[in-house]
Amino acid sequence: MEYFGEIDLNYSKIGIGTLKSEFYQFNGFFDKNFPEGYGKEICNKIIYEGNFKQGLYDGYGILSFPNGRVYKGFFNKHMFHGQGELIGDEGNKYEGIWNQGILLEGKIVxxxxxxxxxxxxxxxxxxxxxxxxxxxxxxxxxxxxxxxxxxxxxxxxxxxxxxxxxxxxxxxxxxxxxxxxxxxxEYFLNSGFWINKIKKGIEQRYFFQEKGLYKGEFLNGKMNGFGIFKYANGNVYEGQWKDNLFQGDGIFYFKPQDQFRKGDVYNGQFQKGKFQGFGCYLNNKQNKYFIGKNYKLQIYFLFYLICRFLGK
Structure with a gap:
């Protein structure tokens, strides 16, 4: 490694200096040959900027990785320690109290x-x-x-x-x-009503896990055929089912209180519980219509005329 900076009478690195090699570089303060105090280190594209103690990350600093992961907070001997926030490469954020690299208690966004x-x-x-x-x-x-x-x-x-x-x-x-x-x-029920006793039938009420209320056809103990599912959060699906999943033609109503899809409606085809196939989508907030496969073909005016014609 090459060093450019201050030294003492014993040729030890002290004060401000730069230490670098092909894959490593440190700029900052030294004491007795070790990074001490504030500095910036780049090692194999991993960047740390913050406080050092005897050459180790210690105190507050920011550590950035090539994959996008970033930690901002306190360190102790190179480990996350104390209050800190980690943004993972998948985009999740982990913040709270760390102990030797482990998040013990806090918040995950x-x-x-x-x-x-x-x-x-x-x-x-x-x-x-x-x-x-x-x-x-x-x-x-x-x-x-x-x-x-x-x-x-x-x-x-x-x-x-x-x-x-x-x-x-x-x-x-x-x-x-x-x-x-x-x-x-409104429904007030206890767990005795939760047990699935319906194996085959039509126009029966049936609770499915914690999601909401189903009224419709069954086959072999599963939702099959036509049925209406009213979700506990206010959404409603009305249409065809196969083995507890939306399958075929149906209409999905988003609740009016939804933060982003306030009152939106999808009317079309479903495959294995997802919007898939030909259908139309009403964006209630923007007052726009979408038509096509997976509502990606945005032919607003044509679809508006079609919907107006069909609604007469």
Whole structure:
């Protein structure tokens, strides 16, 4: 390595200097040959800028990796230690109190807008008591987690007032009390009503996990044929089913209170529970229509005329 900077009478690096080689460079302060105090280090494209102590990251600093991962916070002997925030290469953000490189307690913000607060174990697993806001379901769970799953006593609250309170196992609601608010209807039930006793039938009410209320046809204990599913969060699906999934023609209504899809409607084909095939999509917020496969063909005016004609 080459060194450019200040030295003492014993030729030890001290004061401001630069130490570099083909894959390494440090610019900053030295004391007794080691980086000490503030400096910037680049090693194999990994960049650290912050405080050093006897050559190790110690105190506040920012560590950036080539894959996009960034940590901002406190270090102790090269380890994340104390208050800090890590932005993962997948886009999730982990912030809270760290101990020797492990996040013990804090907050995880996911790329889809969901977030979790509570106790955390190795590999950022949710374990113990905590709360998580679910963006897609528009609700929050408060209670016990085990290996990232809702497990033990807990309560799931939807923003429309629906509530599931009781015992959970591996993310599924098993036993407790339910208060469902769907459109202008309310249901107060206990876990004795949760058991699936319907094997085949038409126009029957049936609860499916913690998601909501189903009314329609069954085959071999699964939703098959025509049926209406009113979700606990306010969304509604009306159409064809196959083995508990949307399959064929149907209409999906997003609840009016949805943050981004306020009152949007999709009318078309479904494959294995997803919008897939030919259909039309009404963007209620922008007052625009989409027509085509997977509503990617945005022929607004033509579709508007078609919808107006069909609606007469």
């Amino acid at each position: 996911y790329v889809d807008g969901s977030f979790y607060k509570g106790t955390i174990k190795n590999n950022f697993l949710k374990n113990g008591i905590g709360s998580k806001f679910y963006y897609r379901e528009q609700g929050v769970y408060i209670g016990n987690f085990l290996n990232n799953l809702r497990h033990g006593e807990g309560t799931f609250l939807y923003d429309n007032g629906s509530k599931f309170e009781g015992k959970w196992e591996n993310n599924e609601f098993k036993q407790g009390n339910y208060h469902l608010k769907i459109e202008n209807e």
